[in-house]
Amino acid sequence: MKKKSFIYQTWWIGLIPMLVGFIFMIVATVIQLVPMDGVDINSVYTENASAIRDFRFIFLAAFGGTGLFIFMIGLLLIGYPKYQKVKNQRLKEQGIKISAEVIDFQGTALTVNNNRLTRLTCTAKINGTDYIFKSQPLRLNPVPFLKNDLVDVYYDLGNMKRYFVDVDGSVRDVVEL
Known part of the structure; x- marks a missing residue:
């Protein structure tokens, strides 16, 4: 599947x-x-x-x-x-990978089919500085399916504004029937 x-x-x-x-x-x-x-x-x-x-x-x-x-x-x-x-x-191939702790899961202003899209917010400490990362709009709540309640985040060391919160790669195998 x-x-x-x-x-x-x-x-x-x-x-x-x-x-x-x-x-x-x-x-x-x-x-x-x-x-x-x-x-x-x-x-x-x-x-x-x-x-x-x-x-x-x-x-x-x-x-x-x-x-x-x-x-x-x-x-x-x-x-x-x-x-x-x-x-x-x-x-994912060239960036630096860290594990970030989930701090919030909240709705966005976007609504699709009368359902609010949601976003996962997580934080990680890099070189003594706390950074907050936000995921792309999500369909479902991934928090119950996360491994160790951590999310993988890939970032570019030269530009911290370029990052990717890998929600799909951080969850256990989930199959929707």
Whole structure:
């Protein structure tokens, strides 16, 4: 069976704007291919070729540009979680690993399906200084499943703001049926 992840996955949210943007761009492209003999611009019918070309260009820019913008937002919503995953994997491979003590498990301001997303807060002492680390948004409470009530944290010694709280790697094997 596949091990269940506690981290809330958000990449799928980008599929909706990508689909809407793609449909807008298809409509804008189809309008460019439809033959037009004349066009009604501001209640004035014209068969002027330059007026028709200008109308097509404005429609392509407005509809296709909007579609492209929405499509790019969808790509960003899909690409950012993938980038975070690669960055976290790099921190796991190259960063310094410490075990941090859990101090809090609380809800965030984010609500998905009428459930508040939660975040795990933990602390560790590094070189005599106490640091507080916060996890990514979580779906479930991982505290009962933690090994020795400690969470693995990977950080970059050059920049302490770059860290990753490895909740999934710190819990025992959990399978959701």
